[in-house]
Amino acid sequence: MSLIQCEKITVNIANKNVCTDLDLTIETGQVWGILGRNGVGKTTLLHTLAGLRSADSGQILLNQINIKNISRKKIAQTMGLLLQQNEESFPSSVIDTVLTGRHPHIDNWSWESSKDLQIANKALETVQMLDMANRSVDQLSGGEKQRVAIASLIAQSPQLYLLDEPNSHLDLKHQMQLLEYFSHLAKNSHTSTIMTLHDINLARQYCTHLILIFGDGKVLSGTIKELLNEKTLSELYQYPLHKIETEFGALFVSK
Amino acid sequence: MLRPAPLLISLILLSIVSFIIAFSVGSYTLRFDQLLSAMSANQESIEHTIIWELRAPRAYTAFITGGLLALSGALMQVLLRNPLADPYILGVSGGASVAALFSMSLGLSTAWLSGSAFAGALLSILLVFGLSHGKGSWNPTRLLLTGVVIAAGWGALINFILSSSPEKPLRGMLFWLMGDLSHSEPSFLSPFVLLIALFITFIIARQLNILSRGELQASALGVSVKPLRIGLFLLASLLTAFAVTQAGSVGFIGLIVPHILRLISGSDHRLLLPASVLLGGSLLLISDTLARTIIAPQQLPVGVVTAFIGVPFFLYLLNKNFGKQVNA
Numbered sequence: 375m376s377l378i379q380c381e382k383i384t385v386n387i388a389n390k391n392v393c394t395d396l397d398l399t400i401e402t403g404q405v406w407g408i409l410g411r412n413g414v415g416k417t418t419l420l421h422t423l424a425g426l427r428s429a430d431s432g433q434i435l436l437n438q439i440n441i442k443n444i445s446r447k448k449i450a451q452t453m454g455l456l457l458q459q460n461e462e463s464f465p466s467s468v469i470d471t472v473l474t475g476r477h478p479h480i481d482n483w484s485w486e487s488s489k490d491l492q493i494a495n496k497a498l499e500t501v502q503m504l505d506m507a508n509r510s511v512d513q514l515s516g517g518e519k520q521r522v523a524i525a526s527l528i529a530q531s532p533q534l535y536l537l538d539e540p541n542s543h544l545d546l547k548h549q550m551q552l553l554e555y556f557s558h559l560a561k562n563s564h565t566s567t568i569m570t571l572h573d574i575n576l577a578r579q580y581c582t583h584l585i586l587i588f589g590d591g592k593v594l595s596g597t598i599k600e601l602l603n604e605k606t607l608s609e610l611y612q613y614p615l616h617k618i619e620t621e622f623g624a625l626f627v628s629k
Numbered sequence: 630m631l632r633p634a635p636l637l638i639s640l641i642l643l644s645i646v647s648f649i650i651a652f653s654v655g656s657y658t659l660r661f662d663q664l665l666s667a668m669s670a671n672q673e674s675i676e677h678t679i680i681w682e683l684r685a686p687r688a689y690t691a692f693i694t695g696g697l698l699a700l701s702g703a704l705m706q707v708l709l710r711n712p713l714a715d716p717y718i719l720g721v722s723g724g725a726s727v728a729a730l731f732s733m734s735l736g737l738s739t740a741w742l743s744g745s746a747f748a749g750a751l752l753s754i755l756l757v758f759g760l761s762h763g764k765g766s767w768n769p770t771r772l773l774l775t776g777v778v779i780a781a782g783w784g785a786l787i788n789f790i791l792s793s794s795p796e797k798p799l800r801g802m803l804f805w806l807m808g809d810l811s812h813s814e815p816s817f818l819s820p821f822v823l824l825i826a827l828f829i830t831f832i833i834a835r836q837l838n839i840l841s842r843g844e845l846q847a848s849a850l851g852v853s854v855k856p857l858r859i860g861l862f863l864l865a866s867l868l869t870a871f872a873v874t875q876a877g878s879v880g881f882i883g884l885i886v887p888h889i890l891r892l893i894s895g896s897d898h899r900l901l902l903p904a905s906v907l908l909g910g911s912l913l914l915i916s917d918t919l920a921r922t923i924i925a926p927q928q929l930p931v932g933v934v935t936a937f938i939g940v941p942f943f944l945y946l947l948n949k950n951f952g953k954q955v956n957a
Contacts, residue, residue, distance in 0.1 A: 426849065446852060451851070460846065461842070461846075463710040464706075464841050464896040466841075466897075470838075470895070470896075471842070477835060477852070478850060482836075
C-alpha cells in the first residue's frame with residue numbers, strides 16, 4: 375500500500391533546482407536511499423517529504439491525503455524525521471529526550487504514561503543505551519547523541535521513517551545494526567524508510583529503492599537493480615567508479 | 630523522570646516563610662506570637678495596622694512581581710533559545726521606563742506613572758513585534774536582534790531624559806530604573822494575569838520542552854512552531870509589562886531564577902514554570918524585606934539586593950554542577 379506519494383513535485387532552494395515534476399510512490403516494506411553529491415538537495419527533498427517546507431509545485435499525499443491538509447501533530451504520528459543536526463538549547467537527560475518522541479501521541483493535558491516510559495526504555499535498549507538513561511545528553515559523545523536521537527525516533531514509532539545521514543558519528547557496528555534494524559522493521563512491521571546516505575555499498579546492501587539527485591535538476595528513482603551501475607553512479611558522483619563482483623555481492627570502488 | 634512534588638512543596642514552604650519574615654521584620658519587629666495575634670485579631674492595634682496596611686500590600690506586590698518576572702524570563706529563554714535572555718531583553722522595560730520617566734519629569738502622580746509605564750511597555754511590544762515580523766521568516770535571531778536594538782534605543786532615550794531632567798525628580802527616577810517597590814500600589818489585576826499565564830503555560834509546557842530541541846525537531850514532532858512562538862512572545866512580554874509597571878526594572882530575578890531551577894531539577898517546563906513563579910516570588914520578597922531593613926530607616930532599591938543575593942548563590946550552584954560533571 376502506498377504510504378507517501380509525490381505527484382509532480384518541483385523543489386527549488388536558493389535558486390537551485392533540486393527536482394522538477396518528480397513522481398514517487400513509496401510503499402510499506404520498502405527502504406529508499408537518497409544518493410547524491412554534497413549540496414544537491416538531499417536534505418531539502420527529505421524535509422519537503424516531511425512537510426517542513428512546501429514544494430514549489432505539485433502535491434505530496436500521505437496515506438492518500440494532501441499533506442497540507444493534515445495537522446502537524448497528525449503528520450508526526452505517521453512520519454518521523456531524524457535530523458542531521460541536533461540543537462538542544464538546555465541540557466536534559468537521555469530518557470527525557472527519548473520521551474519527547476512520544477509527544478505526538480500524548481494529549482496536551484496528559485503526562486507521559488508508564489506505557490510511554492516503557493516504549494522509551496525499549497527504544498533505548500534497541501540502540502544499546504539503556505544504561506545511560508539518566509545521563510545528561512550534553513555529556514555524551516557524538517555517536518551516543520546520534521543514538522539518543524534515533525531512540526527518540528524509534529519511540530515516536532511512526533509508519534514512515536525519514537533519516538538524514540543516520541550513520542553520521544556511528545561506529546561500524548552501530549551503523550550495520552541501525553540499517554539492519556530499519557530494514558527488518560520495513561519488512562515485518564508495515565513501515566518504510568527513506569534515508570540519505572553517502573555509502574553506495576551500504577545502500578546496495580540495505581535499500582530496496584534509490585533516488586539519485588544529480589544536482590542539475592535531473593533525478594532518477596527506481597529499484598537498486600535498475601540504478602546501481604557504474605555508468606549512472608560515475609555520473610552521479612562525477613567521479614569514476616568501478617564495480618567488483620565478490621562473494622558478498624557487488625562492491626563499488628573508486629578507480 | 631521527574632518527581633515534581635518534593636520541589637514544589639519545598640518552594641511553597643519557602644514562600645510561606647518569606648511572607649512570615651516580611652510580615653515580622655522591619656523598624657518595628659514582631660515576634661511570631663505577636664504576629665499571629667495581630668494578624669488574626671480584628672483589632673485597632675498598631676501591630677495590626679503595620680501588618681495589614683504597610684507590610685502585607687508590599688509583600689504581596691513583591692511576591693507577584695517576582696513571580697511575573699521569573700515566569701517571563703523562563704519563557705523568553707525558550708522563545709529566544711538563549712540562556713542569557715531575561716524579561717527585559719526585548720525592550721519591554723525600556724519602553725516602560727521611558728514613559729515612566731517622562732511622566733515623572735512632568736511631575737505626574739503615581740497613578741499616572743503606572744498607567745504610562747504600562748502604555749510604554751505595550752508600545753515597545755508592538756514595535757518589536759511589527760519590526761521583527763515584516764517580510765520573511767520570523768525566527769529567534771531576528772526577534773532577538775530587533776529587540777536588543779530597540780532596547781538600546783530606549784536606553785539612549787532614558788539617558789537623555791535623565792541628563793536633561795532637573796535635580797528634584799532624579800532620585801526617584803534612578804530608584805525606578807533600578808527596580809523599587811517602596812512606592813508601588815498593589816494591583817488587583819496582576820495576580821489574575823499571573824494565574825492565567827500559569828494556566829496557559831501549563832497546557833503548552835510539553836510543547837516548550839520539544840521546542841528547546843530546536844525548531845525543525847519540534848515541527849517534526851508535531852508542534853506548530855510559529856503560532857507557539859508568537860504566543861510565547863506576547864505572553865512573556867505582557868508578563869514583563871505588568872511586572873515593570875509595578876516595580877520598575879528589577880534586575881536579575883528573571884534571568885537567574887529559571888537557571889537556578891534548571892540546575893536543581895532539569896529543564897522540564899511543566900515543573901520549571903510553576904517552580905519559577907514560586908522561587909521568583911520568594912526571592913523578590915526576601916530581597917525586598919532586606920532592601921527596607923539593611924540600612925533602615927533608609928531604603929535600598931530592591932534590584933540592588935536581588936543581585937547581591939542572586940550572584941553568589943547562582944555562582945555556587947553553577948560551580949557545584951560543573952564540578953559534578955567533571956567527576957562523573
